[in-house]
Amino acid sequence: MPEPSEKSLIKIEKFVKGFAEKTGTAMHPNPTVTESVVKGLAANVDELGRPLCPCNFYPDKKAEAKLRRWICACDEMQIYKYCHCLLFVREDGLPITEYLPEGHEGRKCYGVVNDPTPDKGRALRHQAPKTPSTS
């Protein structure tokens, strides 16, 4: 994978900082995690024109980049405040999982992780299925 351009890196770093503030989330305490994801997003901006999540495998990256769901901040982040890439997490490095549907892989991996700032984020929360776990 080629290194991303400085221009895209700056753009993504600015976005990430602003989105974290807006949603009451933090950067991962291990800076290598954040650095990797930021570089991946910037590389995808260079390659595809959009910040496609670098923590998924896509059989067709170009086709996926035309959709909304895995463009950062992805649908899971906007609906459930869950970032499986660990870019937007709590201060302790854990991703928020409390709004995820039961059985979601995030719940299986991390258990129930509560949101310390429930008044922030989840701009698309209305798109969450109406189940007891997401009310």
Next chain:
Amino acid sequence: MGKAVSVSTTTWDTEVGKAGSLVMVDFWAVWCGPCQMVAPIVEELATEYDGKLKVLKLNTDENPDIAGKYGIMSIPTLLFFKNGQPVEKVVGAVPKRALKEAIDNLLKAPTA
């Protein structure tokens, strides 16, 4: 001492299909943050389970056909194989103890 070995499309059949032991494959990508967290754990497990578990890692960007064949979506994904067939899947930056539990259970389970 065990070590996680890189596997590719060309070596897949030999390394996974014809392996005599339980196999764990770490599906990863270069710019995936959680993959950076799991990688050292995978290396530790390769050493700790040397002789009982074959530990491999596959770069999904470089080997999309294999990742696609096994329906990989979120990464990292750790897939376990017995006799060349997938038997267990663990997704995400799981703690080491959870992976050890999965491995121990698979090692205890009778081979079909």
